Structure formats: structure tokens, C-alpha cells
Amino acid sequence: MSLWAVILAAGSGSRLASAGLSVRKQFLMHDGAPLFWRSLRTLSRLPELAGLVVVFPPEIFDESRALLRDLLAREPVGLPCLTAPGGARRQDSVASGLFALPGQASAVLVHDSARPFLTPDLAARLSDALARGSKAVIPGIALADTIKCVDADGRVTATPERANLRAVQTPQAFDLALLRAAHARAADEGWDVTDDAMLVERLGEPVLIIEGEPGNVKITNPEDLRLLGPKEEEVPAPVTGFGYDVHKFGPGRPFVLGTVPIPGAPEVVAHSDGDVLLHALMDAILGCLGEGDIGRLFPDTDAAFDNASSAILLDEVMELSRRKGFRVLHADVTVIAQVPKVGPHRERIREAVARLLGLSPERVNIKATTEEGLGFTGQKQGIKCVAVVTALPPGQGPRTNG
Known part of the structure; x- marks a missing residue:
């Protein structure tokens, strides 16, 4: 049929x-x-x-x-x-x-x-x-x-x-x-x-x-x-997860941020592809699920994840969230770095992350800031990222995406 x-x-x-x-x-x-x-x-x-x-x-x-x-x-x-x-x-x-x-x-x-x-x-x-x-x-x-x-x-x-x-x-x-x-x-x-x-x-x-x-x-x-x-008794009670990740600059992986390559950016030292934004995002989603962090799911001691695509790893995290009955609603991400400049690439990153999460771009926010020359990011030694994800747990109102 x-x-x-x-x-x-x-x-x-x-x-x-x-x-x-x-x-x-x-x-x-x-x-x-x-x-x-x-x-x-x-x-x-x-x-x-x-x-x-x-x-x-x-x-x-x-x-x-x-x-x-x-x-x-x-x-x-x-x-x-x-x-x-x-x-x-x-x-x-x-x-x-x-x-x-x-x-x-x-x-x-x-x-x-x-x-x-x-x-x-x-x-x-x-x-x-x-x-x-x-x-x-x-x-x-x-x-x-x-x-x-x-x-x-x-x-x-x-x-x-x-x-x-x-x-x-x-x-x-x-x-x-x-x-x-x-x-x-x-x-x-x-x-x-x-x-x-x-x-x-x-x-x-x-x-x-x-x-x-x-x-x-x-x-x-x-x-x-x-x-x-929404009916008052059906107003969902969302949960929030926080994610944080850091990578230092140095010979290693070509620089990508939210799967978007940024020409002229320094390479990063990493076990996987070093996408600091997606790593922070995965940790935030896992925080909503109460499932630890990405090191627990994808340990850097496992050769299977050597140079692994963070987009594929994120897809596994999203599949875990679906199996547990969670629905990601919103993501707010802040990139902290002196270099490279994120602004010119912001919308491409936003659209890429929205696609990976199955959200409309309006439900994804990408921000960037420097630390005004302070710390290792200010000295252009590395990059870090924080992410906050809001999700709806199972049994909390009607579900509208996979």
C-alpha cells in the first residue's frame, strides 16, 4: 500500500x-x-x-x-x-x-x-x-x-x-x-x-x-x-539546560562554528572536529534531559570520534531527546572570542543550527562577544561558547515536531 x-x-x-x-x-x-x-x-x-x-x-x-x-x-x-x-x-x-x-x-x-x-x-x-x-x-x-x-x-x-x-x-x-x-x-x-x-x-x-x-x-x-x-491547564512547563565548551587555538582541525567554515580563522585543537558551538549546544540539550555531558556520550578516548562531525553527534543527541519524549523549543548561544569575527557569519550559523535542531530560525539566537583583551580568549589563545536550551519534557502539552 x-x-x-x-x-x-x-x-x-x-x-x-x-x-x-x-x-x-x-x-x-x-x-x-x-x-x-x-x-x-x-x-x-x-x-x-x-x-x-x-x-x-x-x-x-x-x-x-x-x-x-x-x-x-x-x-x-x-x-x-x-x-x-x-x-x-x-x-x-x-x-x-x-x-x-x-x-x-x-x-x-x-x-x-x-x-x-x-x-x-x-x-x-x-x-x-x-x-x-x-x-x-x-x-x-x-x-x-x-x-x-x-x-x-x-x-x-x-x-x-x-x-x-x-x-x-x-x-x-x-x-x-x-x-x-x-x-x-x-x-x-x-x-x-x-x-x-x-x-x-x-x-x-x-x-x-x-x-x-x-x-x-x-x-x-x-x-x-x-x-x-492555550488553555490554562495545558500551558507547558519547559525545562532549561546550560552548556559550556572551550577549545584552544593551534595546529589541529580547520575552524568551523555551527558547521559553518570561517575563512582565515585559526585552527583548533580538538579530538572531534572542534565545533565549540555545537559542543556547548549538545551539553545544553543533555542538561535538559538529565543525561550528563558530551564527554560521557562521546569520550575523547574513543578513536571512533576522532575528527567526528559535530553535526552527526548533535543528531544523536537530538535522537536521544526524541526517544525520551523531549521537544527542543529554543536555543540561545553566545560565542566568546577575540578572533575570528562572528558577526559576518551570524545568519548562516543561525540558519544551520536551526536546521540541525528542526526549529525555525526565529527560535535560535546567536550572539558573540569579546573579553576586551582579558584572559586566554582576549589573548587570542582560544575560543569558548555558552548555550542555553529550552525544551518541553514528555507529557507537557501538545507535541508539534518530531
């Missing part, structure tokens, strides 16, 4: 627009990124997923596609991300997204970006149901309220049995050939539906409902916007 996801971000948000909101809901900023990005990032964590298609409003398609490219450049998700223009109706937008899927795709998750709070677990359970042989699977929630059917005058005509009713959510999972056939039939016969499962039902095919998630709510009305703000 080659599973892809189609994320619908083409709606006009008419209800919110009528309330005076000037931005379409899928482009509302949340946690430093537009709302549709949260769904994309969550679905990208599903191991079975082979790629994604994001469907954008046709009238702002080029701008939306450029925004997605910028987000992916800042935080790569490791999957192909295609785009498609939406249509007049939701089902038209889905059809456009299905048309954009590559030939090897055989199954699809269709998700509304207005439901930004889905979890990878929900997507995984839908995928598992497809793998077990179901061709159409949707999540649903049992209703707590009694439902009445009414006529045009508001008179009750029936009371359905509540035990047989479900409030349906997305993502919805389908065998791709089946869903394409359903959309083709809808186009030929002029069907107008509110979700893709209705199309499959009209073909006479069975649709399986699995347990949905109460938190997988849809942003529809102005009062729903409060869901985008």
Missing part, C-alpha cells in the same frame, strides 16, 4: 469572514505557522505515509505554494509535498487533490485543515484499518445529545436512535481507486455531498467507522478561535 494524504486548505471560511476575520482560517497563525501546517506536520509523522498533497485556494494559489515552500525550507518533513488548486465545492477540491497524486499511490487520507488537532495515533489507526482490508474508513464520535429531525417549519418529524448516530471527522481513509470511481460518478450524475464517505456509500460500498478523537474539532465559527489559544 502506497499511502498519501490530501490536505484541504482551499476553503473561503465564509462564517469567520462574515464575523470580520480578514484571514482565511487555514492561514491563521498558530505556534508560529499557518494553521494548515499543523495538520501537515502531524500527518507527516505517520511512518506509512509516502507523501502529501495540499489543496490551496485557486485565487491565491501561487502565494500559498510559495508559503509552503518557505515552511518546508525552514522545517523539512522528509516527504514529497505537492500542491493543487481547489474548486468551488469541497468535493471539487478533493477531486483536484486526487488528480495530483502520483501514479504509484494506492490509498489516501483526506483531511480538512480546519481540524488542526488530530493526532498521529488517529491517522495510524485509519491506516491500519486499510491495511487489514477495509476500503473506506472514517473516524466518528458517539453523540451525547438527542437529535431531532425537523421539517421546513421547524416541527419535529422524527427522533433517531442516538446509539446508532456518529459525528463524523476527518481524516477519512480510502482505497484510491474506489474513491476516484466515486468522484467520477458524482461528477457524471451531479451529486452534491458533504464528505467523501457519502460518495462511497452511494456506490453501495461499505464504510467502516472507527473511534474518533474528542479533541479533533473543526474551526468553523468565531467562538472556535478560542481553541487556538
